[in-house]
Structure formats: structure tokens, C-alpha cells
Amino acid sequence: MKIAMIGTGYVGLVSGACFADFGHQVTCVDKDEAKIDALRRGEIPIFEPGLDALVASNVKAGRLDFATELTTAVGEADAVFIAVGTPSRRGDGHADLSYVHAAAREIAGALKGFTVVVTKSTVPVGTGDEVELLIREANPSADVVVASNPEFLREGAAIRDFKFPDRIVVGTDDERGRKVLGEIYRPLSLNAAPLMYTARRTAELIKYAANAFLATKITFINEIADLAEKVGADVQEVARGIGMDNRIGPKFLHAGPGFGGSCFPKDTRALVKIALDHDVPLRIVEAVLAVNDNRKRAMARKVSHALGGHIRGKTVAVLGLTFKPDTDDMREAPSIPLVTGLLDMGAKVRAFDPVGMEQARAELPDITYCDDAYACVEGADALVIVTEWVQFRALDLGRLKAAMKQPVVIDLRNIYRPEQMAAHGFVYESVGRGTS
Structure with missing residues (x-):
């Protein structure tokens, strides 16, 4: 045809x-x-x-x-x-x-x-x-x-x-x-x-409802991650435990710095506006948007906490800038409020992303862009993993520690095991798994 x-x-x-x-x-x-x-x-x-x-x-x-x-x-x-x-x-x-x-x-x-x-x-x-x-x-x-x-x-x-x-x-x-x-x-x-x-209108609503529900799952597990940190539980095991319920499923139950990209933020906001136009408030979806925005801003405070609350003048290395791996899309990426928050606190930021740096420069012009992960962490007081690119899943931890000024790692995607990082002498913070 x-x-x-x-x-x-x-x-x-x-x-x-x-x-x-x-x-x-x-x-x-x-x-x-x-x-x-x-x-x-x-x-x-x-x-x-x-x-x-x-x-x-x-x-x-x-x-x-x-x-x-x-x-x-x-x-x-x-x-x-x-x-x-x-x-x-x-x-x-x-x-x-x-x-x-x-x-x-x-x-x-x-x-x-x-x-x-x-x-x-x-x-x-x-x-x-x-x-x-x-x-x-x-x-x-x-x-x-x-x-x-x-x-x-x-x-x-x-x-x-x-x-x-x-x-x-x-x-x-x-x-x-x-x-x-x-x-x-x-x-x-x-x-x-x-x-x-x-029907045509049904198809149009299916799209918005699907994205809003997936955004809700992400936001839900992120709030559970915060609770897990406080009570000493492991959010990844919690997610696995509830994801095995076939009424829920394991997808979109990965704790992290919040959702971004071209669809979830835009479509959940639009769905709220559609509902308000018809006098049908969607309180859960409204809460999802508010919680997600707050979470993105909270990530900079998490980095500051890992450095003892004193971040002014310190160098923070950021690995991953795009909102997810395997794309160069920077739209509403969690890295943007994170980096902006770090800069507002007086930190110096260095960053590396496998494909997204050209797009990131327009959003984050006031940081240093590096050629690879190891150049990025050279002399850094802390490393923050923001996007779970496969290239970051098997870094040489010995080389990483030797290059850093302080061995502090904040893993916002939980791609490393706490015991593995502790064995290499890192101060390691992840999401929903406490501090080692």
C-alpha cells in the first residue's frame, strides 16, 4: 500500500x-x-x-x-x-x-x-x-x-x-x-x-491512560524506595516481590531519580488538563506529577548528603545525561534538575554521556564535558550515575577509585551491589538500599 x-x-x-x-x-x-x-x-x-x-x-x-x-x-x-x-x-x-x-x-x-x-x-x-x-x-x-x-x-x-x-x-x-x-x-x-x-475517542484516551499508569508505577516504586532506605529494606527485592504478582508485573518498578523523556511528563500533564476541562479531577495523576518533580530536585540534595552536606567548590562527576539509555533524548531528563541543583549549591560538574552530550550542551551549558567515563571522574569528589547505559555497568572499579579525589559514588540507578562497592573501598549510596 x-x-x-x-x-x-x-x-x-x-x-x-x-x-x-x-x-x-x-x-x-x-x-x-x-x-x-x-x-x-x-x-x-x-x-x-x-x-x-x-x-x-x-x-x-x-x-x-x-x-x-x-x-x-x-x-x-x-x-x-x-x-x-x-x-x-x-x-x-x-x-x-x-x-x-x-x-x-x-x-x-x-x-x-x-x-x-x-x-x-x-x-x-x-x-x-x-x-x-x-x-x-x-x-x-x-x-x-x-x-x-x-x-x-x-x-x-x-x-x-x-x-x-x-x-x-x-x-x-x-x-x-x-x-x-x-x-x-x-x-x-x-x-x-x-x-x-x-471508537476513535477511545483510542485517543488509551494512549494517555497507558502513559499515565506507567508513570504512576515509576513514581510509586520511587516513594517505596525512600521508605526502604529508612526501614532498612532493599527496594529491588521489594520490586521483585510485588512484580511477581502477574496483576502488577515487573516492568516500570525500577527505583531511580524520576521519569523524564518526551512522553510521560507531557502526556500526564495533558491528561490532567483534559480531565479538568471536563470537571473530572485526576488526583492520583496530579500527585504523580508533583512527586516526580520533587524527586528530581531531591537528587541534588542526596549528592550533597553523601558529601557530608558540604558541596561548594567540590567537583561532581555525572555519568549519563539522557533520560534513559539507548537514546540521545534530553527532554525532561532527570540529569537537568540534578546538575542545575548541584551548580546552585556551588559544585563544579563534569559529565559524560555516550551519545547525548551534543543535545545536553543546549540544556546544560555551564558544565565540563568529558571524552569518557574515566576522564570524567578524574579528581572528582563524588561520582553520580544518572543514566544506566550498559557502558557504565562494568567500570573498572580500581581504576575508578584511583582517579577520584574521594571514593564517593551515588548510584541513582542501582546498577552496582553495595557489598561490591564496599569491598573496593567506596562510600556508596544507591536508591532504596541504604548506605554502605
Whole structure:
């Protein structure tokens, strides 16, 4: 089938490349000429494992191409996916739908024949109704079905998530629309991926509800971690104990410095605003946001405590800046309030991240960036592990200690064992496991 993907951000590029890999003919459209030129040269604007090879192979096979103008791609398409950004609107937390609305109006003028227009972007409930209204106002004769098909991709594992999904949610009551989207996703039938058909508004709410629930799990285990430290329990064993209950499951029960990234903060805030617009306060989700924000700010105090409460003039080495491993995404990363808090306390900060330092410079310009982990810790009074990159899981602890001014390690991801660090002579603090 022929597909036009409007937007070449994270969702659009990954989805477009995967659809092409299924055998469909895909054109990814973006108004950013520099980005399209780079994609045509094989340069990928985001870091996602395996995406460069996937794009290259499908471009070579002639199934994937890129354009700055959508008229031809939309006119020939069986389905047009809207995958533009919906960032939090400044001031109120609502999702900014200006890019979605602009795309809908432009798509309307290019439609030819029956076409399914699909919102792939994360959008508030009722956005599909607005998109359909905009299209019909701009092109009353359009033979179009507007559907919702939310994405559930994890950064760092997006290609696998797309090809081996837990579920595919298709929001439309129109049989023609269901048939087209069913055909687009038919290659996944061999993987037994469940295709779930719902009403359009239901599909839109599923996305927000899923992200809010996962954010709640993270925030819950982080509060339990604080309690575990006080009572002498091990939060990792607590998480394992409750995660073995199949009603709960083990995923997203990893204590740490709080959630970040492009989805959970933005989508939980937007869900709260949607609920308030309908006079339905979501107190639990509101609390999740408040607790998560407080936790991020508390991490700098945790570092200060490990250094005896005196941090001014001391050097702190930070390993990991992105909000999670296997991505270069710095959006709402816990490292930002941590580093900002350390600087406010008078510390000097050195940092290393395997792929995220270029993006981090825009957010954290007043720190020293290093070439590797060992250069980062040279002469440091404390080391803070913020992102659990695999490169940090097996550091040479002897070399680490020899390079540091003081052997103080604050492990915010619990990737080392307390007894292991104690044996090497470190003062070691983790999350929810006490102090050695």
C-alpha cells in the first residue's frame, strides 16, 4: 500500500521506516529542508539503535523516500499518517495541536480518491473530530476517513516495539478505514500481534491512560524506595516481590531519580488538563506529577548528603545525561534538575554521556564535558550515575577509585551491589538500599 507519513520526528521516522520494511511504499514528509536533505544522504537526526540501517536498506530498495512537499505523496496515498509534534503548550500544560491542525488543513487540499487519514501523534481526546472537521471544511468533497492509531514505542527499543507490539490500537468505526489499516498491519499477523479496534475517542484516551499508569508505577516504586532506605529494606527485592504478582508485573518498578523523556511528563500533564476541562479531577495523576518533580530536585540534595552536606567548590562527576539509555533524548531528563541543583549549591560538574552530550550542551551549558567515563571522574569528589547505559555497568572499579579525589559514588540507578562497592573501598549510596 502507499503511505504518506507527515513528520519525520521520532514517531514518524521510525513508523515510516518500519512500514517500508513491511513492503509498503512510504514517503516521509517534513517542511525542514535541512532535515530532509540529511535523510536523503543517510544521516539520521535522532539516535535509535538500528534505525540508520533500516532507513538505508529501505531507501536502497526503493520503498522509502523523503519529501518537503506533501501534495504528490498525499494524492497517491491509501493512508496518510499525521506524526507531527504535540509538545506541552507553554503556561498551561495542554498539548499544542497547532502542528496537527496545520497538517490536517494541508492534507485536505491534496486528497484524491478514498484516503484514510490517521493521527499517529499523541493527541487529546476529541482531536480526531477536529481533524475531520478541518478536512471537511477545507475540502467538502473529500472521500476520507479519519482514524486514530496511537504509538507505543519506547525510545531505545522502538523498532522491536513496532515489529513485535503488545497490541495495535485502531480507532475508527468505519469499515473501510478498518480494512485499510488492517491491511497495513497485516504483515504483523505472523507475530500474532493483537489488532484492537475501538471508537476513535477511545483510542485517543488509551494512549494517555497507558502513559499515565506507567508513570504512576515509576513514581510509586520511587516513594517505596525512600521508605526502604529508612526501614532498612532493599527496594529491588521489594520490586521483585510485588512484580511477581502477574496483576502488577515487573516492568516500570525500577527505583531511580524520576521519569523524564518526551512522553510521560507531557502526556500526564495533558491528561490532567483534559480531565479538568471536563470537571473530572485526576488526583492520583496530579500527585504523580508533583512527586516526580520533587524527586528530581531531591537528587541534588542526596549528592550533597553523601558529601557530608558540604558541596561548594567540590567537583561532581555525572555519568549519563539522557533520560534513559539507548537514546540521545534530553527532554525532561532527570540529569537537568540534578546538575542545575548541584551548580546552585556551588559544585563544579563534569559529565559524560555516550551519545547525548551534543543535545545536553543546549540544556546544560555551564558544565565540563568529558571524552569518557574515566576522564570524567578524574579528581572528582563524588561520582553520580544518572543514566544506566550498559557502558557504565562494568567500570573498572580500581581504576575508578584511583582517579577520584574521594571514593564517593551515588548510584541513582542501582546498577552496582553495595557489598561490591564496599569491598573496593567506596562510600556508596544507591536508591532504596541504604548506605554502605
